[in-house]
Amino acid sequence: MGLPPHSDHGLLTLLIQNQIGGLQVQHKGKWVNIDPIPNSFLTNIGDHIEILSNGKYKSVLHRAVVNNRDVRISIAVPHGPALDAIVSPDSKLVENVGNPPAYGAMKYKEYLELQQGTMLNGKSCLERIRNRV
Ligand SMILES: O=C(O)CCC(=O)C(=O)O
Numbered sequence: 140m141g142l143p144p145h146s147d148h149g150l151l152t153l154l155i156q157n158q159i160g161g162l163q164v165q166h167k168g169k170w171v172n173i174d175p176i177p178n179s180f181l182t183n184i185g186d187h188i189e190i191l192s193n194g195k196y197k198s199v200l201h202r203a204v205v206n207n208r209d210v211r212i213s214i215a216v217p218h219g220p221a222l223d224a225i226v227s228p229d230s231k232l233v234e235n236v237g238n239p240p241a242y243g244a245m246k247y248k249e250y251l252e253l254q255q256g257t258m259l260n261g262k263s264c265l266e267r268i269r270n271r272v
C-alpha cells in the first residue's frame with residue numbers, strides 16, 4: 140500500500156521497515172529515495188516539532204511508493220503530545236530571538252480533526268495554521 144505526499148502530525152514517527160525501499164522524501168522539489176538501513180528505526184520529525192520549534196525543525200514532506208516485484212512492509216508508530224495539550228511555538232524560541240511566532244496555538248486533538256478533514260496531500264494542514272497567530 141502506498142501513501143500520498145503528507146507530513147506526519149505529532150512529534151516523532153518511528154518507522155520500522157523491511158529491506159524493500161519505498162519511502163521518498165521531498166527535497167528541493169524532487170522526490171528522493173530513502174533506502175532502509177538494516178536493523179534500525181527511521182525517525183521522522185512531525186508537524187508539532189515544527190510548530191514547537193517555530194519552524195526551525197521541519198516536518199518533511201514524504202510519501203510511500205510501491206512496486207510490482209517485492210513486498211514492502213512498514214510499520215509507522217506516531218508519537219504526539221497529550222490530546223488536550225495546546226501546542227504553539229515555544230516562547231524561548233520566539234521572543235528571545237526576535238522571531239515572531241509563525242504558527243497559531245492549537246489543541247493537538249483539534250489539529251488531528253483539522254487534518255482528518257483536509258485532503259491528505261502535501262502539508263496542507265500545517266499550512267493552514269501557519270501565520271495564524
Ligand atoms: O511506509 C512508509 O515508509 C511511510 C509511512 C508513513 O509515512 C506514515 O505512516 O505516516
Ligand SMILES: [Fe+2]
Pocket residue numbers: 145146147152201215
Ligand atoms: Fe508519514
